[in-house]
Amino acid sequence: MDPVTTTPRSAPRSAGPIAWGVVATAALGALIVAGSRKLAHFDAALVAYTFSVLFATFGLTYRYAMWLKRPPTDFYWRRGWQVFLRRGGRGGRLGRLAGLARHAVSDLALNRFIFARDRLRGLTHVLILWGCLLAVAITFPLVFGWLAFESEPGDPGLYRVIVFGFPAFAFPSDSVLAFFLFHGLVWASFLVIAGVMLAMRRRMREEGAAALQSFVEDFLPLILLFAVSLTGLMLTASYTWMHGYAYDFLAILHAVTVIFTFLWLPFGKFFHVFQRPAQIAVRFYKEAGREAEPERCARCGHGFTSKMHSEDLIEVERRLGFDYRIDPGKAGRPDHYQRVCPPCRRALLAAAQGAAWSGVRGGTLVAPGAAPAHVNPGLGEGPLGRADAENFHG
Amino acid sequence: MPVPADRHFYLDPARCIGCNACVQACSECDTHKGVSMIQLDFVDRARSTQTVPVVCMHCDQPTCAEVCPADAIKRTEDGVVQTARKARCIACNNCVLACPFGVPKMHDEANLMMKCDMCYDRTSRGLKPMCASVCPSQALFFGTREEIEALRPASRPVDGFRFGAQVITTRVRMLVPKSFAEPLLAVTAPLESAAAVEALDPLLANLYQESES
Numbered sequence: 001m002d003p004v005t006t007t008p009r010s011a012p013r014s015a016g017p018i019a020w021g022v023v024a025t026a027a028l029g030a031l032i033v034a035g036s037r038k039l040a041h042f043d044a045a046l047v048a049y050t051f052s053v054l055f056a057t058f059g060l061t062y063r064y065a066m067w068l069k070r071p072p073t074d075f076y077w078r079r080g081w082q083v084f085l086r087r088g089g090r091g092g093r094l095g096r097l098a099g100l101a102r103h104a105v106s107d108l109a110l111n112r113f114i115f116a117r118d119r120l121r122g123l124t125h126v127l128i129l130w131g132c133l134l135a136v137a138i139t140f141p142l143v144f145g146w147l148a149f150e151s152e153p154g155d156p157g158l159y160r161v162i163v164f165g166f167p168a169f170a171f172p173s174d175s176v177l178a179f180f181l182f183h184g185l186v187w188a189s190f191l192v193i194a195g196v197m198l199a200m201r202r203r204m205r206e207e208g209a210a211a212l213q214s215f216v217e218d219f220l221p222l223i224l225l226f227a228v229s230l231t232g233l234m235l236t237a238s239y240t241w242m243h244g245y246a247y248d249f250l251a252i253l254h255a256v257t258v259i260f261t262f263l264w265l266p267f268g269k270f271f272h273v274f275q276r277p278a279q280i281a282v283r284f285y286k287e288a289g290r291e292a293e294p295e296r297c298a299r300c301g302h303g304f305t306s307k308m309h310s311e312d313l314i315e316v317e318r319r320l321g322f323d324y325r326i327d328p329g330k331a332g333r334p335d336h337y338q339r340v341c342p343p344c345r346r347a348l349l350a351a352a353q354g355a356a357w358s359g360v361r362g363g364t365l366v367a368p369g370a371a372p373a374h375v376n377p378g379l380g381e382g383p384l385g386r387a388d389a390e391n392f393h394g
Numbered sequence: 395m396p397v398p399a400d401r402h403f404y405l406d407p408a409r410c411i412g413c414n415a416c417v418q419a420c421s422e423c424d425t426h427k428g429v430s431m432i433q434l435d436f437v438d439r440a441r442s443t444q445t446v447p448v449v450c451m452h453c454d455q456p457t458c459a460e461v462c463p464a465d466a467i468k469r470t471e472d473g474v475v476q477t478a479r480k481a482r483c484i485a486c487n488n489c490v491l492a493c494p495f496g497v498p499k500m501h502d503e504a505n506l507m508m509k510c511d512m513c514y515d516r517t518s519r520g521l522k523p524m525c526a527s528v529c530p531s532q533a534l535f536f537g538t539r540e541e542i543e544a545l546r547p548a549s550r551p552v553d554g555f556r557f558g559a560q561v562i563t564t565r566v567r568m569l570v571p572k573s574f575a576e577p578l579l580a581v582t583a584p585l586e587s588a589a590a591v592e593a594l595d596p597l598l599a600n601l602y603q604e605s606e607s
Binding site: 067070072073075077113114116117126141151206207208210211214269272275276278279281285286298299304305309311313316317320323324325326327333334336337338340341342343345346347348349350351352353354355356357359360370372373374375376383384385386387388391 | 406407408412414417423424425426427429433434435437439440441444445446448457460461462463464465475476480481482484485486487488490491492493494495496497499500501502503504505506508514515518528534537548555557558559568569570571573574576579580581582584585586
C-alpha cells in the first residue's frame with residue numbers, strides 16, 4: 001500500500017438537507033395555521049417574529065441535516081438509535097427509557113457536567129439556559145397564535161387563556177398570578193442578564209479563555225442575549241413607569257435584537273443547543289460498549305475500548321479518507337492501527353525514535369509488546385476518569 | 395495572536411529522565427487549569443527506566459478533529475490543534491481512540507475531551523509552553539530551528555510519521571540522527587515485520603553529550 005498524505009473529502013450534497021429544511025418549515029407553518037385556528041388568534045403585530053422563527057427553523061434543520069452527513073456524526077446518530085432501541089441489554093428498553101429521563105435531567109436540565117468543569121461556569125450556564133427556556137416557552141406560543149389572552153365577555157376584570165383556540169382557565173387581571181404571568185419575560189431577562197454578566201466576567205478575566213475566544217463565536221452571543229433582555233426590560237419600564245415614553249421605538253429596537261438572534265441561531269454558538277442532546281446517545285453507546293466484547297490491543301493484549309467502537313472508527317476513518325491499515329497479508333499481525341491501544345501508540349512512537357538512534361547511540365531492546373505504564377498517576381498525570389482508565393489500562 | 399511561525403516544538407523522548415517536572419508544569423497552564431495534559435509513560439518498566447513524554451503533535455490533518463462527530467476540535471491557522479470546544483464536545487471518545495499518537499484524555503465527569511494545546515495562552519504571546527520551559531534534559535524543547543541546530547549538531551528534526559499506510563505530518567517535530575536517511579519515522583514498523591524490533595536507548599541516551607565529532 002502506498003502511503004497517503006492527504007485525506008480527500010468531497011463536500012456533502014446539500015439537496016437532502018434543503019429538502020428537510022423545507023419540510024420542517026412547512027410543518028411549523030401548518031402547525032401555526034392550525035394552532036391559531038386559521039390565524040384567528042394570530043397577533044399580526046408579531047408577524048416579523050413569526051417569519052424569523054420560520055427562517056431559523058429552516059436554517060437549523062438544514063445545518064442539523066448537513067451535520068448528520070459528516071461520517072462520524074452519521075455513525076453516532078445511527079448507532080445511538082440502534083443501541084437505544086435494541087432488544088435486551090442491561091435493564092432492557094424500559095431501563096434505557098428511564099436512563100434517558102435521568103440523563104436528560106442531569107445533563108440537559110441541571111447541566112451537572114458543566115458544574116463538574118467549574119461551579120461558577122455551571123451557574124452561569126444554568127442561569128442563561130433557564131432564562132432562555134422560560135422566554136421561549138412564553139413567547140413562541142404567543143408568536144405562533146397558539147396561546148392568546150382575551151377579556152372575559154361580561155367581566156372585563158377577568159382574563160381568559162385561549163390554548164390552541166380552546167378556552168382554558170380564567171384569572172383576575174389584578175391577581176398575583178396575573179402579575180407573575182404577565183411579567184414572565186421580566187423574570188427570564190433577570191436570569192439571562194445575571195448569566196451574561198458572569199460569562200462576560202470570565203471572558204474578561206481568564207487568560208486561558210482570552211487566548212482562544214473570538215468576537216463572533218464567544219462575545220456576539222452574549223451581546224445578543226444581553227441586548228434582547230435589556231430592550232425587553234426597557235419596554236416594561238416604558239409602559240409601567242414612563243407612561244409609554246418611546247414605546248414604539250423600543251418595540252422596534254427589541255424586535256430587531258430578537259429577530260437578529262433568531263436569524264443567528266443556525267450559524268453561531270447557539271447551534272450547540274441542538275447538538276448537545278447527542279451526548280445522551282453517546283452515553284447509551286458507551287453503556288452498550290461496556291456490555292460487549294472489548295477490543296484487545298494488538299501490541300500489549302490489554303482490553304481497551306469495545307470492539308464495536310473500534311470497528312466503527314475503522315469505517316469512519318475509511319470514509320474520511322484515512323488509511324491506517326497495516327499490511328493485512330501477514331498472518332498474526334494486526335490489520336489496522338486502530339487495534340493498538342493509546343499507551344502502546346506512545347510507546348511505538350518512542351520505539352521508532354529509539355530505532356532511529358540505535359545505530360548511533362547503541363541502545364537496549366525493550367520487550368516487544370511490553371505494556372507501558374503512566375509514570376506517576378498520583379501526581380495528576382494519567383487517566384482523568386473511567387474511560388481513560390479503560391483505554392489507557394490505568 | 396498566532397504562535398510565531400519560526401517557533402517549533404522539538405520532542406526527543408530518548409533524553410527524558412522521568413522527573414515529572416513537565417507533568418506538574420502542564421497542570422499550571424491557564425487553558426486547562428489544574429489538569430495535566432502531557433502523557434508520560436514508562437515504556438517497559440520491568441527492564442528499563444526509560445520514560446517517554448508525549449505532547450500533542452499538532453497534525454497538519456488532525457485525525458482527532460476529522461473523527462469528531464460534534465466538530466469540536468479546530469486547528470487554528472498557525473497549525474495548533476486546539477483542545478475540544480467546551481460547548482460542543484459530547485465526550486464520545488472518538489478522538490482519544492483515533493489519535494495516532496495516543497494523546498487526548500477524557501474527563502468523564504465534565505463530559506469533555508482535554509488535550510495539549512501547546513499552552514496556547516503562552517505560545518500565542520511568544521512564550522514557551524509550560525512543559526518545555528521546565529524540562530531539565532531538553533527532551534521537550536520549544537524554539538527556533540537555529541537554536542535547536544546549535545544545541546544538537548548531530549540531530550535533525552522530522553515531522554512525518556507513518557502508521558500503516560497513513561502518513562501524518564505534524565507541527566511538532568521529533569529529533570533523529572543526521573545519519574538517519576529515512577524521510578519519515580515508521581511508527582508501526584514493529585507491527586509489520588517480525589524482523590523489526592522495538593529499540594530504545596534507556597539510560598545511555600540521557601548521559602549522551604552530542605557533538606559533531
